[in-house]
Amino acid sequence: MSAIERLIRPRSIAVIGASADPSKTSGRPVSYLQKHGFAGAIYPVNPKVAEIGGLACYPDIASLPDVPDVGLVLLGAERAHVAVRELSARGAAAAIVLASGFTETGAEGAARQQQLMQAAGSMRLLGPNTIGLVNLTDDIVLSASGALAMDHFPAGPVGLVSQSGGILGAILSRAAARGVGLSKLVSTSNEADLELADFIDFLADDDATKVIALYIEAIRNPARFREAVLKARGAGKPIVAFKIGRSEAGAKAAISHTGALAGSDRMYDALFRQLGVIRAKTFEDLLDIPAALSTGRKLSGRRVAILTSTGGAGTIVSDSLGVAGFATPAPDADTAAQLRALQSGAHAMLDRNPIDVTLAGLQPDLLRAAIRILLASPSYDALVVIAGSSAVGSPALMADAIHDCLPLSGKPVIAYVSPHAPDAVSVLTQRGVPAYTSAESCAAALDGLLQAGMFEQVPTSGSAGTAVDITDLPAGSLDEAQAKTLFARFGIPIAAEQVVATAEEAEWAARDFGGKVVLKILSGEIAHKSDVGGVAVNLTAEAIGGRLTAMADEVEARTGKRPERFLVQEMISGGVEIILGMHRDALGVAILLGMGGVAAELFKDTTMRLLPPEGGLDLAEARAMARDLVTWPLLDGFRGRLKCDVEALAAAIVAFSQMVAHLGDRLLEAEINPVFVLPAGQGVKAVDGLAVLGASK
Secondary structure: OOHHHHHHOOOEEEEEOOOOOOOOHHHHHHHHHHHOOOOOEEEEEOOOOOEEOOEEOEOOHHHOOOOOOEEEEOOOOOOHHHHHHHHHHHOOOEEEEOOOOOHHHOHHHHHHHHHHHHHHOOOEEEOOOOOEEEEOOOOEEEEOOHHHHOOOOOEEEEEEEEOOHHHHHHHHHHHHHHOOOEEEEEEOOOOOOOOHHHHHHHHHHOOOOOEEEEEEOOOOOHHHHHHHHHHHHHOOOOEEEEEOOOOHHHHHHHHHHHOOOOOOHHHHHHHHHHHOOEEOOOOOHHHHHHHHHOOOOOOOOOEEEEEEOOHHHHHHHHHHHHHOOOEOOOOOHHHHHHHHOOOOOOOOEOOOOOEEOOOHHHOHHHHHHHHHHHHHOOOOOEEEEEEOHHHHOOHHHHHHHHHHHHHHOOOOEEEEEOOOOHHHHHHHHHOOOOEEOOHHHHHHHHHHHHHHHHOOOOOOOOEOOOOOOOOOOOOEEOOHHHHHHHHHHOOOOEOOEEEEOOHHHHHHHHHHHOOOEEEEEOOOOOOOHHHHOOEEEEEOHHHHHHHHHHHHHHHHHHHOOOOOOEEEEEOOOOOEEEEEEEEEEOOEEEEEEEEOOOOHHHHOOEEEEEOOOOOEOOHHHHHHHHHHOOOHHHHOOHHHOOOEOHHHHHHHHHHHHHHHHHHHHHEEEEEEEEEEEOEOOOOEEEOOEEEEEOOOO
């Protein structure tokens, strides 16, 4: 057995600092282990007590009759390292340190955590500042959480890994109340040693776990996280993550709590999307979505049937589904005819959606028949059954009726419980029908199922580029011409241009190009040239000389620096302006695509993709980025416009990403704004850009 497996499935447990008073926090672990049926050996350690809970209590770790698989350390931060050192010396597989007062408190705590790690040696460590772990599959409770005072927790297929200790108890109690079965729950907290990815990796191999839920404050090791997630995805286990820190206040709270560097929230969006991690938008989603995924059912489309006996609730659900992008079409003619045959009378609303079957909650046979028809109907991809007041009085009747129909189809079936009826929610969920008390939760659950289907294919590795020599380019901020020379070497098409120094040279260059041209200052120090009067468009050869002199005067007046070099560029028109750039932070390096030009920062219509561990993005990912944009219709022939050359744009995105991957840490910044995407077949052209290179190593 590996150390992590011995931690989660220990045969023997030492509880260091155990109290004989089960009402105290330090008295809970032994009490919980006994209460929830741990079958292995329990060794309380406390020099002041001879017996705890009918078990012999040992004065120190050296006195234990056997080497424990796990040591649960209940001592304070000042003494925890002593117990950890002694456990390591005895050969324990792992220790769990519950005490706070480590890196989350500042420099002194960080030194204390380092001391703890040195004491652990080769022994694995969970925590510190953790609430521990709970293995419901095997009745093993290694925690002091007050939530474990409950008598029973349903075991099931959902595993949870949380970087917050309190969330473990919150999910445990909520799941128990709703009848959602959990397998393993782990609080990693400070992650001095064992981290989020270690337990994702373990759950990927755990037969009892079918869905993995994550509560994330910050991913400390993105490469390890990616590896573990892809392993779980390869094992067919969907992952749902709730990442705090979407707001500035939340981000500050997360950082102060964990002491870890966090990537920007948009970078997390990009990472999750690329790895196929379903992002929970609310804390409730962290349980709602896994509850639906744990049924193993697949959602292949957005058409939902709503079966109800209460019109108001049906309308609420229909509205929430519509907001979430789902459709609730009326039954097709054949389905409607079959439904009408079930119940006659003006009170029956069987040819529209929601499908209102009066008193269905009290007539199980009628409910079964309606469910069978809707599951077999080609008009629907999923079914929501509403449990109204008539149904919740005897929830087992409805639960059994729905459960009996489940084998007839693989389509998702969920329930919305309209009155406040926690027992009905639990009964339905335990009978294989995920039940929710809010219409928004129904929509979130179905959206999670839809995303899981979209994410079934495990991401492939990146695309490799060819090696490019840039030894002739200087370190620091490149001027525009140098930057575009860099881009061109990686295969990005560049607008025709010429560097000039005088009005006469500018006039000659303009005559060479023919037609109208663009004039720009050339400087590695001024990134936004148009802000200081450093760009002029639609110039003729006759006008460009005078405009160059006036431009030099204006830029000098605004910046105190007189430009000495200029760029004359062919005038590009008739395309869509796109921005293409890179962003680097704690999570990695991302490629950014968005609506470009001078209004790029105003519209903020952008999408991002993180680079894979090796190489750049592939063409499929590049095409998907273009379709992500709100302004995608402008590229796709909006209102009679010519369709743009999206394939050429995708190729440019790939080339840019390969450049970023190839240059690695040496490329500090890079942006092309704009890239003109011309009509189909005419390609793309980069007309402006910047790049900052670090010194070569």
